Amino acid sequence: MKTHKLLSIFLLLVAIGTSAQPRFKQKKEQIRALKVAYITDELQLTSDEATKFWPLYYAFDDKQRELKQDKMRSYMNRFESGEVEKMSDKEALNFLNQMESTEDELYQLRKKFIANLKVVLSPIKIIKLKKAEEGFNIKLLKQYRDKGLQRP
Template sequence: MKKSYIITLLFCLIFALTGFAQGSKRDKVKALKTAFITTELALTQQEAEKFWPIYNAYEDELFELRHEKMKSYMKRMDADLNGMSEKEATVLLSQMESVEEETHQLKKKLVADLKNVISSHKIVKLKKAEEDFNRNLLKQYRENRSSKRY
């Protein structure tokens, strides 16, 4: 078991380093997140083989929801929020709530799918790992931004 854990971790680190050598910022962050989650969950090779296709599909759908649909809503709000009628605001709000509901349903589906692959304990650890990763990423971003100001 320890050997498969080390192999999986090495694979993720190589993947992360490859991501830094080429690709977009999103790819780099994804590679780092993959390594972080694999380490935090201590996924076995068998778990990782089943876990990552499910998780990656979830991430892709979540990205689509947040960045494609919400981007269009944000453009509409930025364009003329003060000139927006009450009816237009009601429609926009309804669309935004719909995206939030889709996001919630997507998260529920992820948990249901993962229950067949990893333990509930690891699913809870996944939630914490995601939060920790996002917090660390934001912290690094802020530190890099503040160091460039001076």
């Protein structure tokens, strides 16, 4: 009987997880489309600029997301598990060096991205890109907060 209940619960969780994945992916694609429209509008990209810009941006964004998800998530897991409190100074120094290395990788990735953009966009549009990204993120967070507050 216990195994039957556990199996039922497991199947229910798998079903919920499986049905949530398409919605999550759809939401992610919707946000990406909104971001493309927002940035294109904010930078006033010409069709020629957009054709060259977006493949560079997507490659950068995907690599940045991959770095953050893979490495930063493992760091956060160590924080949340309480592992940090049990580290020796030597282990903590090694962990700190790993964190610095990841931050450096992110910095070098952005630096390379900007160098690639200099061939495609004017310097002012590259600067406006940073502002547009931050503006989009603020707008997205505000919508999320407003939507969350409306729930009963």
